[in-house]
Amino acid sequence: MAKNYQTNDVYNEIDRRKRRKSERKADPRVFFNKEGNPFLGFMHFLERIPVPPKPIDEQRLMSDFIYDARKRRSINFGSLLVTMALVIIPTIIMCVFPFLFISRVSPIAIFIITVLAILIIVVIKMVSKSKKKQPLNYYTVEDYKNYVVHRAIGNEVQELVYEPYFGMPQSVYKDLGVISLGNIYRTEDLITGKYNDVYFAQSDLVVEYESGSEENNDYKIVTYFKGRWIGIEYPKKFTGTVVITDNSFAHSPKRKDLEHVELENINFNRMFTVRSNDTHLVYYLLTPQIMERLMYLRQNARGNVVASFKDGILHIFINNGKDSFEPNRYQVDLMRDIQNFKYDFSLVSGVAAILNINDNIYVQHNEEPPYQQPYQNNPMPPMNNNGF
């Protein structure tokens, strides 16, 4: 049974495969809490056990990451050396041996010499590494991402939660029925919180369809969706479904249960197709202002936009082919990653502003719930003179 997830709990995933299986079968409604942040209901299916929060030592986090980056670069350099050895050493042997009056060199001899040379390189590298005695990495890339998220938007987003392994639940995606179902479903980097009095969530999402096999030479993979899912708790209360599909998006299933609704805005109709089981609801939710702003989003998101109003939530899918939050692990730059993340987040904050629901009358500004501490596992240290 679902337990009440608190924002200051810290969990450690124990069985991701089992969780994903139960996530696929679950009733989509259980993923949304009725009170507070509805998207925290996602956590019910994490199947995690509480662990003590990992305190963030910024110096160590950065040194771990810089060390990790160096290690990655050195691994790359090592593989480059080995590749070069594979090409250069046989060439040298072929060129030098005739001068040494050795007329015939067997290929086996060349192979053995080459392998020996590579082994010598590897051994030298290993010895030099062991001498450096570098400490083991304490912080993971998830810790780094968590830190970047909190540094970038921690001040403007209340009740901020970042879950690297979780995202839009598959059963919710299936239930929405706005994009075709594939047989590969990947989602990660869930971020949820309250921005300008509106609860939101976002995650990266990839849906693909894999068919055929390499043996039969008919293997192919079709990407149905790659981009970002954004969920916003809509202040207007409604039941029913409204689906807004980009006319240039090819992977939307045909919904026979919904009726096509033509709106009065000709440009909007050119850009989107609207379907619903309640015509009045379409006009209630899609006000002229919101239509204009959805068109603005379509023009600025650099990808197809598919949206759906369902059970009090506005779901927006932006198919821009991007993985929104992957720090460059070969060249660590905290400030650059923070800036990049802020830029990425502007899409979410922009949607909230674009839809003009922040200052809506339905949001009760004067009846705010008691202040809750933000996610406790990553207390934000004050900035020092180095910009960290």
Add this chain to the structure above:
Amino acid sequence: MSIGVYVVIGIIALVLIILIGWWISTSNTFRRTEVKINEAESGIDVALTKRYDTLTKMLDITRAYAKHEADVIQGTIERRQMNSMQERSQFNNSINEAMGRINAVAEQYPVLLSSQVFKQLQVAAYDVEEHLQAARRAYNANVSQYNQMIVTFPKSIVAGAMSLQKKDFFEAESAKRNDVKMSF
């Protein structure tokens, strides 16, 4: 009869069948649009009734603080039979006016303005107003489609034969509607 005559008869029959099919399909489109217009019209009626009820409740609350003003406002509006869109527009405008006046009265009575029930009614009034706008847009979109069909050739022939008339739009006076907007 020669084959040529059969071919001509066949072509004429085919053209007639296509024409009859098109006629039936067009007249059905008109009927369907009329049903949609009627649905949207009833949506407007429901929203107007809800607006009137909300207004009456707001007046009841206001009466406890400003009896005379509330009675005066009450006198300006009355529940009436609405047969045409023009009557509906007029009724809606009178509600807009009354809403504006109630809010003006509430501004003079801070206790009334801060009353929880009054606040809830203001939110309800705003929500009903949104529903009315939705119903109005749905109605006008359907009427626009219907009127366009009536005046454009060749559908205008079918419309003429069916004695269909252009329908009135549901007009909203935006200036007065803005009076009802509230802020917390």
